[in-house]
Amino acid sequence: MTETTSIPATAASEDGRFANADLRPVPPEGRTWTTYNFAALWVGMAHNIPSWTLASGLVALGMDWKQAVFTIALANLIVLVPMLLTGHAGPKYGIPFPVLARASFGLRGANLPALIRAAVACCWFGIQTWIGGQGIFVLLGKIFGGWTDVSEIGGEPWTLWLCFLLFWALELALIYRGMETLRRFENWAAPFVLVGALVLLIWIAHKAGGFGPLLDQPSKHGWGPGFWPVFFPSLMGMIGFWATLSLNIPDFTRFGRGQGAQVRGQTLGLPTTMTAFAFLSVLVTSGSQAVYGVPIWNPVDLVAKTDNVFGLLFALLTVLVATISVNVAANIVSPAYDLANLAPKVINFRRGALISGVVGVLMFPWKLTSTPELYIFTWLGVVGGLLGTVAGILIADYWVVRRTVLDVADLYRPGGRYWYTGGWNWRAVAAFLVGGVLAIGGSYSTLDDKGAKAGPFPTGGLIPFLKPLADYGWAVGLGSALLLYVALSASTPARRGRPSGRSRPSERR
Numbered sequence: 001m002t003e004t005t006s007i008p009a010t011a012a013s014e015d016g017r018f019a020n021a022d023l024r025p026v027p028p029e030g031r032t033w034t035t036y037n038f039a040a041l042w043v044g045m046a047h048n049i050p051s052w053t054l055a056s057g058l059v060a061l062g063m064d065w066k067q068a069v070f071t072i073a074l075a076n077l078i079v080l081v082p083m084l085l086t087g088h089a090g091p092k093y094g095i096p097f098p099v100l101a102r103a104s105f106g107l108r109g110a111n112l113p114a115l116i117r118a119a120v121a122c123c124w125f126g127i128q129t130w131i132g133g134q135g136i137f138v139l140l141g142k143i144f145g146g147w148t149d150v151s152e153i154g155g156e157p158w159t160l161w162l163c164f165l166l167f168w169a170l171e172l173a174l175i176y177r178g179m180e181t182l183r184r185f186e187n188w189a190a191p192f193v194l195v196g197a198l199v200l201l202i203w204i205a206h207k208a209g210g211f212g213p214l215l216d217q218p219s220k221h222g223w224g225p226g227f228w229p230v231f232f233p234s235l236m237g238m239i240g241f242w243a244t245l246s247l248n249i250p251d252f253t254r255f256g257r258g259q260g261a262q263v264r265g266q267t268l269g270l271p272t273t274m275t276a277f278a279f280l281s282v283l284v285t286s287g288s289q290a291v292y293g294v295p296i297w298n299p300v301d302l303v304a305k306t307d308n309v310f311g312l313l314f315a316l317l318t319v320l321v322a323t324i325s326v327n328v329a330a331n332i333v334s335p336a337y338d339l340a341n342l343a344p345k346v347i348n349f350r351r352g353a354l355i356s357g358v359v360g361v362l363m364f365p366w367k368l369t370s371t372p373e374l375y376i377f378t379w380l381g382v383v384g385g386l387l388g389t390v391a392g393i394l395i396a397d398y399w400v401v402r403r404t405v406l407d408v409a410d411l412y413r414p415g416g417r418y419w420y421t422g423g424w425n426w427r428a429v430a431a432f433l434v435g436g437v438l439a440i441g442g443s444y445s446t447l448d449d450k451g452a453k454a455g456p457f458p459t460g461g462l463i464p465f466l467k468p469l470a471d472y473g474w475a476v477g478l479g480s481a482l483l484l485y486v487a488l489s490a491s492t493p494a495r496r497g498r499p500s501g502r503s504r505p506s507e508r509r
Contacts, residue, residue, distance in 0.1 A: 018107055019412045022340050022349035025094035026254045033255040037183055038265020041252060044186045044325035045245075046273040047193040049131050051326075052299055054241065055278040058234055062220030063227075065282040071231060073275040075238030080270055082246040082391045082478070087262050089398060090253025093408055097248035097334065098341035101390075102411050104397035104485070108423030111342050112432070113390040117247050118335035118356065120383050124244065125331035125360035129171065132323035133164030135300040139316040142304050171324055172357045175332045176350050183255070189325040196318030197280055200299060203311070204287030233381055233471040240384025240474060242270070246391050248334035332356055385439030385473030392435060392481035393428050400482075401489045420494055427488040435481030439473040442466030 058068035089100045097117070101110035137160045141148040150157045174185060221227040253262040281299075288296040296302040303315040336352035347355070398404060410416030414423065441463040445456065461467030469476045 018102075018344060018414065020340060020344040020348055022337065023096060023099055023344055024412070025408060027094065031091060031094060031255055031257055033183065033252070033261060033265075034257060035261045035265040035268070037187065038252070038256065038262055039269035040189075040191075041186050041329060042266060042269025043191075043194060043273050044189045044322075045330050046270070046277050046326070047197060048128065048322045048326040049135065049299060049319070050128065051241070051274065051277060052281045054238065055281045059282070059285075061230055061234065063230070063234075064219035065279075065286075067219055067221075067223075067227070067231070069275060069278050069282065071234050072238050072278040073271065075235050076242065076271040076274045078235075079239045079242045079246055080266065082395060083242070083249050083266055083270065084263055085395050085399060086246060086391065087249040087253040087266065088259060088404060089406070090250035091256040091258050091262055092404065093406060094254045095408065095411065096251045096254055096337045096341075098338050099411050100250050100398070101394065102418050103402065103406055104393050104425060105428040106420040106423045106425040107411075107414060107418055109420070109425055109428060112429070113247070113393075114338035114341050116386060116390065117244060118338035120244055120387065121248075121331045121335045121338075122356050122360040123363055125171075125327055125335075125356060126363055128323055128327040128331060129168050129360065130164060132319060132327070133160065133167045135319040135323070136163040136167060136316065138300050138304050139312050139319065142307075142312050143309060143316075167320070167323075168357060168361065170320075171328050171332070172354060174324060175328045175336070175353045186325060186329065189321050193318060193322045193325060196314070196322070197277070199314070200303065201280060201284050201287075203306075204284050204291065204302070208287040208290035210287075210290065229471070236384050236472060236474045237381050240381060240387070243384045243387040243391070243474060244334070245330060247387055247394065248337070251333050251337055252329075331360070335359075381470070381473055382440050382443055385443075385477045386436055387477075388474035389432055389435035389439055389477035389481040392478035393431050393485045395478075396431075396482040396485040397428070397489070400486050417494075425494065427485060427492065427494070430488060431481045431485040434484055435477045437463070438466065438469055438480050439477030440470070442468065442470035443473075444470055 054072060055065070055068045058071055059065065063071070086097075086100070089095060093100075098110050098114040101113050104110075105112060137148070137157070140159075140163065147159055148157055150159050152158065153161055174181065219227070221230055249266075256262040256265075284299065284302065285296065288294070288302050292305065296305075300315075300319060303312065306312065332353050335356035336349045339352035339355055340347045340349055398406075407417055410418050413419075418425075420426070442461040442465075443457045444461040444467055445459055461470060
């Protein structure tokens, strides 16, 4: 079995209802991404304000810096595994995530996981765009006096809304130019953002005369019984931060030169970068504690403390590059392909990107970051549980049931082996429903220091007897869906459908 498979140009063009230029396989000559490209992609995506505040959010929940960094490091090592497994189909067949999902869910059924992934990405796009707009607003307020002292619209200064809309338009303009433009942007954005973070560390360390007392701050939970009830849901939340990409990573790996490029690039880029960035955020925050007397977790608020115009302009550019880097790559590419999969005749990649950007604004998702509990436990935990369920089905189908062998032409042809019943594979739907209920059915909210409910769920859980599983949502969803799908596929094998023609190398075992 070779790393890449050559697909005839006509193999995926038989039915316009299920194919367009953006969904068809990337030919081998178009798979140009190297190890550096994938590593740079992850460096660029990891270095952003929300990932910076992950460590601070865990500290706000009572962890010390060692527990926070350990939790993030372990989570990214775990999520790397499904990332590499689902990413395998990209370099081999050149297909995006929604097309890969057709093998397990069916040609029509693939819209179920695709639209779930798209909805999550749209929410993330709104969150990141709002945070980026806030960063621009704060920094411009320091550069131009009176920028923030203006009339309000909807409870916010109109200049903040202007920053938000301009930043939103800039992101869509970049992705509208296509994946090759994104690749070139990520190549230089990754080292630029890393330099910006190091400059921030050097600056605060110089002002503090050291890294301050935060590294000595004790944990509120210790390493005993009080720690684990916080650790496990936090771990699932950290996994949920990148669980989205563990599904749609084929959208990127389909451009890879081979398996080695995606495996090395992702392994070098994801866990190392996220762990180092988390540690860096703790060090910078400790410096703010020493200099200003209180820990300043948001890097934009910290930079706004300086009166150096050059430093503010550099920080403004860094915020722009960092946020665009992750938001465009992680939260626009996937829903653009997912929406194109829904209606290939009328929605191409560019139209899907524009629709995703509009939906991301209309969903008002920035409210999800209002508290650490809501952000980590509710948003990331629930999303992680659902997406882990889909990941379990994809991995089970591609690796266990099919042994990585796909008939690429039938992925685009109704009536073929992936048509199942009317375009739906009931086995995948059943595994998704059962895994999803087990993963998030017990979702619950905790009580804050004042005894009020810190979240939208009942304190006893949506389904009380499933509450013990809620803290392990991603793992429960992935494991249960994987096992159930394999069992159903073995006990009730699907009809293979009409052959699509002569056997091709991609069909032989």
